[in-house]
Amino acid sequence: MPYLPMIYVAWADGALSLEEITEIRSRLAASGGIPADSWVILESWLHPEHPPTSVELAELRDRIRELASELPDAERRSLASLGAAMARRRSAEGSRWESASSLRTLEAVEELLGVLGGEATRALLAPEASPAPPSPPEIPEPSFPVETLRTYLAGPHAEIRARVLALITRHEFVVPVGASTRERREHVLERLQDLADAGLGRVAQPETFGGEGNVPGSIALFETLALGDLSLLVKYGVQFGLFGGSVQQLGTEVHHERWLSSIGSLDLPGCYAMTEMDHGSNVRELQTRVRYLPDEDQFEVHTPHRRARKDWIGNAALHGRMATVFGQLEVDGEEHGVHAFMVPIRDDEGALLPGITIEDCGEKIGLHGVDNGRLSFDRVRIPRDHLLDRFGTVTEEGRYESPINSPGRRFFTMLGTLVTGRISIGAAAISASKTALSIALRYSSQRRQFGPSGEDEVPILDYLTQQRLLLPRLAECYALHFTTQALIDDYGASTDDEALRSRVEVEAAALKALASRHAVDTIQSSREACGGRGYLAENRFGELRDDTDVFTTFEGANVVLLQLVARGLLSRYREEMGDLSLRGMVRVLADRAGTEVHRRNPVRSRRSAEDHLRDPETHLDAMQFREQRLLQSVARRLKSRIDDGMDSFHAMNECQDHLVSLARAHAERRVLEEFRRAVEAAPDPEVTGVLTRLMELWALSRLEEDRAWFLETGYMEGSQSRAIRSLVNQLCGELKDDAVALTEGFGIPPELLRAPAARLPDDRD
């Protein structure tokens, strides 16, 4: 009798082979202490040739359950105690099972059977699948005031963010379901007009021309817009950021006067036509020719061959009337490099102008609401003052003049104006991640699957792998958020500070590369974290992925940007290196000749105590060490190649992966610094607390990710790297109960979040 529970479990979980049953029988026999009558029963149940049938087992289970239902909880904890209690209650042999020693006998048998008594008991006594699903898990109380965090994240541009949200949460901003590409494009154009009508196209423009003179605010605006339809975002970026920005930044007063206002109101829809079929990343080699014709005092814009057509130009396929066209300027037989020109492409009725040919680029993976086109020019004439001539002009006398004599420096100064776009795209990528993480974390807090035997299934966010999939990415999202806000501020402050501006250019390239990579990766992980539910279109991972994927490519392909960052670091002055020369690098090397990166005290750096590993100084120390060391070693490698007579292109190429690692290392060090500054400035001790944990998680998971490098260089030892791994696990556990609240900090209104998978019990239907 008292053995029944064990016997049932032994057979029912299917884990025993017949050989093992035989083995157990003989061990039981050998162990002694089992009364003869029990032995008979036991033997009959453990007969290898006559195992109990499935029906017998099912009946046995029900009998045990019935008996057990009358027992107090304390006696239901292990198979042995359950068995003993049942025996005591029900059978004639009861009294025999009252002593502690008889319980030990039973426990010994349990041990022999090799079952894990506690949980097997729970499983055995668990009720049949209930007719109703368990109630949804509760969201734990957050450890911090959510509203305070939300306000802190919104930062100094809260007002403009609120203006954007008020608009884009309106019902007409919902993307029409099942709309064709043509309808999507019209819808986006209408919404773009709404934004312009609300004055949102002029935020960056100078106050003299009716704008708000608020460039940083315009980036916060863009960041917020990215919580809605990303096609609208990109169309907005083309019209007001790239097209409007080119007039503002590359043009001079006459151009501002003439065009800024109608661009801001969308009366003049336009394009930014830089890329060509054959030249995307390598802008310096654009093939479009712009010749100054002195007799007519005009420029002639010309596409010399089919592969020099302007490609991918947003707003070109349908709506653009004017385009900022980048081409090689030729004056009086002299080439002066790439310049930007205002070229009318359609008349006020939208008809193509003479000499202009436009094709639609065709269906894209995403951004269906953006009309990208391919543009070509057949000796199109434009007036002389359509040259955006801040950095180079053609005088009335037909002479070329530029405030920057060096064509190389001129080119990079012009390209420097791209920086707004890069910061904006980085910021927008982070917004898309925020959306994805909000959906995935909310779903993970609610979705149950599997659980301890005999208990409710657990929310999938209780799984370590699920935490590892999502929480470090949540931390990264915060890290990049703060870095972006700092960069926006720096950018705002850089107008009259050339050194700061160069630094901002490097950091913008780095941020854009990191943030777009983070977005692609986070959206995919979030999709998978939601299992099948994540594959439903309504849960939005598909559209997020399809629309943001290209953020890794436009505004500079990431791998190209990271090399730009590395070059910037090598020369310490980006403008000096932009031209691919290695001069600056060689100079850096000369400066440092003989000096080695200060090697940290190994005792200090190798400590693996938790408080040491959680110390932000430790993280910064490691990241600084890595950056310096990578900088030195890549410089050394480049130099040795050049000394051997290799040209810089091939030398760079042989060290490309190294350069990219350097750029990432730099970017992460910067992110950590900004994260730390943001934590220190947090307005509330509980907010500081949760942000500190997030920062630790971020920093440690980055170090964990790159621990091979630290081990290779001897900066870390195995024990330390293992300690980091378990600390990352621990931090995931510390943060999981705050995860949903942390996504609430992003302040994404439900109208924008939309995904049914993101519903919490309160708003469940």
Place this chain on the structure above:
Amino acid sequence: MPYLPMIYVAWADGALSLEEITEIRSRLAASGGIPADSWVILESWLHPEHPPTSVELAELRDRIRELASELPDAERRSLASLGAAMARRRSAEGSRWESASSLRTLEAVEELLGVLGGEATRALLAPEASPAPPSPPEIPEPSFPVETLRTYLAGPHAEIRARVLALITRHEFVVPVGASTRERREHVLERLQDLADAGLGRVAQPETFGGEGNVPGSIALFETLALGDLSLLVKYGVQFGLFGGSVQQLGTEVHHERWLSSIGSLDLPGCYAMTEMDHGSNVRELQTRVRYLPDEDQFEVHTPHRRARKDWIGNAALHGRMATVFGQLEVDGEEHGVHAFMVPIRDDEGALLPGITIEDCGEKIGLHGVDNGRLSFDRVRIPRDHLLDRFGTVTEEGRYESPINSPGRRFFTMLGTLVTGRISIGAAAISASKTALSIALRYSSQRRQFGPSGEDEVPILDYLTQQRLLLPRLAECYALHFTTQALIDDYGASTDDEALRSRVEVEAAALKALASRHAVDTIQSSREACGGRGYLAENRFGELRDDTDVFTTFEGANVVLLQLVARGLLSRYREEMGDLSLRGMVRVLADRAGTEVHRRNPVRSRRSAEDHLRDPETHLDAMQFREQRLLQSVARRLKSRIDDGMDSFHAMNECQDHLVSLARAHAERRVLEEFRRAVEAAPDPEVTGVLTRLMELWALSRLEEDRAWFLETGYMEGSQSRAIRSLVNQLCGELKDDAVALTEGFGIPPELLRAPAARLPDDRD
């Protein structure tokens, strides 16, 4: 005069600040050896307050070019020799520049200026952007016979692959552009009928019922089908694989007789209804109730609550007439666990049958041609012989009987029949990768961007980062291809070999997880590798990604499968562990008590000579060590938790990342073994050669990826891990010229490849 080229370069690249110019001037003055008259000219050009204007610089450049055009190549190599030669030819001072010492003077100045003479010279003398684009790069001759490789890859199932290709390359198999979801679904149904009409629905069915009795062939068929429309693939999988397979594998003769033929011909379209709203991964807890009603001798199938509806069921929303429904069987008040039942859901006209409710799951991210539905049953009656009763039956007397008495073992035996689906999905994922890599590598061999100054731009496949992005993935694609073929063979041989079958189950789970991860990752990388061009829908990365993404989720979520693999390894006998008990593991531990994994001779394992690092024994040694060590350490960690009284669920959860690493380590070790076997069996020395390089690249890039672990455990040292990194770079270089030919080995016909980005010069328009 002879300084002009240097002066031009110094100014023109914009790299000099005014301070630096001043510095250079004074150094030049200090260096002496410059003739006074030259010094005057030099000074005038290097005047910090009066830099040359842009026009002066442009004129200077043209003058240099004109002069240089008359020089022989030898004299155009450095700025110094160019300057000297120009001086000799043209000016009165010519003779002064003939001596070697004067050349050295010039070189010293060049050095001072800090410019890199050779490439600056080329840049200076490069022709203006030419009016026509450079000709497309040539594809190098492959190092091996492509046709031989193709035949080898097609393997023993070449004939069935050819049958599939002959069909799906027909024009009606092209997915209609811009079709609505409804049209896509109809199109897929029609094509499915074409496949059935060609006999492709019966390949796996027994010959007795008109099939070909060729299960391995049916997987090769599926693999080939995956080169075409993936919606068709999945619909095919649902009808013939899951629905047909369930009848074949879970049913008995009466069911085979009654249904197999009409399933194979698609006269009976059906569903596989396992998943429910609340239960995806955790199949054992399904809530659908199936009660035997003795009075009627029927079953009653019932959905107890809304969240128990069958969810995601392919073929349910529109076309299915019958469904294999998984539910909890109850006979005479006894629960017997999950069983499968044939439940008619629509009549011959397609109208829903009484008691059946079906909703469309709605728009998905991809697989738009598959009609997934949500099914529920309101006390639906089915005859007793609709229970697929191979592993459990209800007798005429209304008694439950099963050849497997243990419900746990019974459940896992039933689920074991999922193995065909898993291998098939793994194989299909690899096919999708092959498509993506073919497009990206062909494009990368043709697309030029940037280049050494003054030379043609290089194909982007010349970039190390591009090679690193694509070539290890190409190697992985080959690795997984061979592993799949071996697994198909093993599966074919496992019918009567239970031990082999359990092994195949573990390997199938591992392969599916690895292959679907590889596909997602490779498709994304391929997209990015093609820059903007990759974002055009016509280049197919969007559809590939959207359709294959879910391969990480269905047929078992990857993270769940990897845990299953780890459990299988822990117990060494999967069936014994399937029930989550830790018994098997504890036993393994006991077996090995005290024995340590044999620690390799450090001298041997730490050698970093190239031949040692390229030796497959080295790779295998490392991978075996890792797997054994991870197995032991995770077992130890689990045991200590259990000894401390933690239940197995929580113990497993705390070690989840460790378990997943173990599973991956195991899978990679197996892949390496199969790759090696395939290389050894290759039919031609040149094919062996290229496959060997691929295998080395694969193995080393896997070791590189996980080098942190090897460093942590002391198996590798930093120097060795660095040597591996540079060897991976070197192998990328060795393989890049074969890359396009290696994709040709996949044998994807152009009708299926389609993407314009994949066109080579021969087939360019």
